[in-house]
Amino acid sequence: MITEGNNPQPPLAVPDKAFEAEISAYLQQHPDFFQRHERLIPNLVVHHDTRGAVSLVERQVDILRERAIHSRHELSALLQRAEDNDQLVAQTQSLILALIDAQSGAQLLEALQHSLIDELGNTAVNLLIDAPADAFRSTAGIHTLAAAERSAQLQAVLDNQRSCFGLFRSAELETLFGAQAPRVGSAAVVPVVHGPVRALLAVGHADQHHYHAGIGTLFLDQIVAVLGRMLARFATEPT
Numbered sequence: 375m376i377t378e379g380n381n382p383q384p385p386l387a388v389p390d391k392a393f394e395a396e397i398s399a400y401l402q403q404h405p406d407f408f409q410r411h412e413r414l415i416p417n418l419v420v421h422h423d424t425r426g427a428v429s430l431v432e433r434q435v436d437i438l439r440e441r442a443i444h445s446r447h448e449l450s451a452l453l454q455r456a457e458d459n460d461q462l463v464a465q466t467q468s469l470i471l472a473l474i475d476a477q478s479g480a481q482l483l484e485a486l487q488h489s490l491i492d493e494l495g496n497t498a499v500n501l502l503i504d505a506p507a508d509a510f511r512s513t514a515g516i517h518t519l520a521a522a523e524r525s526a527q528l529q530a531v532l533d534n535q536r537s538c539f540g541l542f543r544s545a546e547l548e549t550l551f552g553a554q555a556p557r558v559g560s561a562a563v564v565p566v567v568h569g570p571v572r573a574l575l576a577v578g579h580a581d582q583h584h585y586h587a588g589i590g591t592l593f594l595d596q597i598v599a600v601l602g603r604m605l606a607r608f609a610t611e612p613t
Contacts (some may be wrong), residue, residue, distance in 0.1 A: 465493055466596055473563060479516040482604055486597075490577055498554035498566050498578035503605070505572060506534055517552075519574065525549070528563065532572055537564045537594070541583040550576040558586040564594050568602030 400408055408415050472485035483501050502519040503525045524532075525546050531538050539562050547555035550563065558578030562585045566573040574599055579585055 388517070390525065408456070417538070427452075452548045462593060463491060466593055469597060470600050472599075473604050476531050476604060479605075479608060482601065483516060486575070486601075493553050493580070497557045497580045498551040498576075500576045501566075501601075502550070502553055502574045502576065504574070505570075519549075529572060531563050531578055535565045535567055537562065537591055539563075539589055541582065542585075550574070551578050554578065557599075559583075561593060562589070564598050566598045566605065569606045571602050571605045573605060 405494065464509060469485060469489040472489070473482060474484055476482045480500075483499075486501065490496045499515060500611045502517045504519045519528075527538060527542070527544070528549065530536075530547060532563040540560055542550070542561055542563075544555070544560075547558050550561065551558055555578075557580060559580050559582035564575045564577075566575055575594070577585075577594070
């Protein structure tokens, strides 16, 4: 409300919404209105949730302070995200080099487990090949996915070549992670397809909400692109 001097004011009338809309539109079109009518500013009163009625200047200061705090929080979050991304890039590069240096399936799996469990905090990692046991050489330690182990969901990941994230049934977790299954709350299952290679990379985390449908896949996509090429090296030559 606006008061002039110390004169008592009559009771306020019921607000006219149409008239208020016109005033609002006018003030938006003329932001210098109060600069030209400075005498009104000290008498403008704006309600504050905790302090009751305050002057317009006080309220403007509060709003600016709140915006500054919000901006600092956003900047801090952006800086933290950038730092996390830099760390993830370095870890991705390190893992890719380790995969390239691997001379066997066991070394591939060891590199994956070191990066994804020891460095990134996952609880379980496994690599499952969708092929007969004799289709690959040097793959000791890598699980061969039997037909009886394929649920409709896992088969769909292979056939559609689309990753699956989130919660899985107990039987699926046992297929993916074996004895580590009870420690897995949520999982990412990513198809590894390159030439003769058809496999699944399974990554499990203790937190049920860690892997979900909206999670980004850039990191895992880069890993499986290299992983598929490395597994193709171990494919048995046709006779």
